[in-house]
Amino acid sequence: MVKEIQNKANEILQNTFASERKFSLDKVGEPILWANGPKDALHLIKKFQDHIDLKIDFLSDLTAYDNTDKKDGEGRFVVVIQLLSMQTFIRIRLKVLLKANEEMETLTNIWPAANWLEREVFDMYGIIFAGHPNLKRILMDERFHGHPLRKEYPYKQREPFSDNTKINLSNSTRGSSSHE
C-alpha cells in the first residue's frame, strides 16, 4: 500500500517538478530531486507542503557530503534533505549542489528541528546557513578551526589546545605527591 502511494508520488514529482530539474529513483524506489540552488530548494519544500497529494510535513534528516570527485557536477558540497509525510508516508530526497563558498538557505523557519542538523553540517563541512538563529559548532570544540569531514582535512589531525596537550608530570614532592 505504502509502495503504491510512493510510486504515485514519484509520478507526481516527475510530471510536476522534474521538467527543469534532475530527477531519479534510487534502488528502493524512492525519489531523488535536485534543486537548482538554495532558493529553489526552499521554494520546492513550500510546494511539497502545500501539494494536495504529497502533504510533506516532516523533516526526517538534513545532512551533506563532499563532492570533491565532481561526480554530481561542478560544485563543492551536496546538501541532502530527507523529507517525509506523516499523513501519506511519502518520502522525498531533495539534494542541493553548492559551490565552494555558496550559502545554503536555512530551514529553521519551516521546521525548528533543522536547527541542530544545520549546526552539525556547519560544524563538519563549514557550510553557512543564511538566516540560521544560532550557527555555531555543535559537536567539535568551540576553539576548533577546521571542518573535519571535508575531504582535504587529514583525519588524524588533532588541534592542540592547552588543555589536551600533555600535562606536566613531576617527581617533586610539591603538594603531597608521595603516599608514604
Place this chain on the structure above:
Amino acid sequence: MSKDGSSMVYPTLLNHAAKWARKNSLWPMPYGTSCCGIELMSTLSSTYDLARFGAEVVRFSPRQCDMLIVAGTITTKMGPVLRTIYDQMLEPKWVIAMGACSSSGGIFDTYSVLQGIDEIMPVDVYVPGCPPIPEGLIHAILHLQKVIDQGLPRNTAEKPSYDEAINAMTYKKYVGPKSQYVVTESGVLPNR
C-alpha cells in the same frame, strides 16, 4: 577486643595502618562513557561483587573518592572535564585507565579523540581489553592494592596555580609521562 572480653593490642606503625586502610577502602569514582562503563557496572554488581575488595562504594562526587576509573573513549572536548574531576579529587588518589580507548585511544585514532588519558593525567594501572572483562578490572584493583601496600611514590601532575585553576584550559607545560613502577608476575618493581 578478643572474644573473651580482654583487651588486645596490635602494635603497628601509623603509616602501615594508613596503608592498610587505604588499600582496603578504595572508593571508586566511575567515569564511564561507553561500553567499558557497562562492564564496570557488571563488576560492581552482585555477580562479580567488587565489595569483596572494599571498592564498592561508588561516589559520584570527586571530593569523596580515592580511585578514578576512566572507562571509555575520551574526546578532546571532554578532556578538560575529566581533568577538572581529577583535580578536584583529594589526595591520595589513583587512576585506572580501563579499556583500550582510555589507555591508548583504541580504534579511534581520529581528529577528536585523546590518544590515552595519560595525555592529561597520570595513570597508575592500564587495563587492556575492548572492553575488559570484569575479572580484568578486579585484577587491576588487586594490583593497585599491591602498589599501595608497597607505598610506592606516584607521579603526580603539578597542582595548578590559582590562575590556572580559574581557567581550567591552561595546562601548558609538557614533560613526557613515565610511570615510576611496573607491575609484573613477581610483584611491583620500579620502572627503569
